[in-house]
Amino acid sequence: MECSEEGKTILGTYVLREEANVWLKNAKMRLGPGGIAIPWEMFK
Incomplete structure (x- = not known):
């Protein structure tokens, strides 16, 4: 199949x-009230 x-x-x-x-939807669920904070170091 050709595609420009x-x-x-x-x-x-x-x-x-x-x-x-x-990803954002899942992150918001984890970071919401009582959620788990994800530190910046995990994204590097």
């Missing part, structure tokens, strides 16, 4: 955005 560079960029952006949204 613009199409690849759009698809890649969409996939990354969705992955980030899932």
Whole structure:
């Protein structure tokens, strides 16, 4: 299947955005009231 560079960029952006949204949703649940704090060191 052929895909233009613009199409690849759009698809890649969409996939990354969705992955980030899932991560943020999960992080908010953990960091919410009574959640576990995640220190910056874990992200390095």
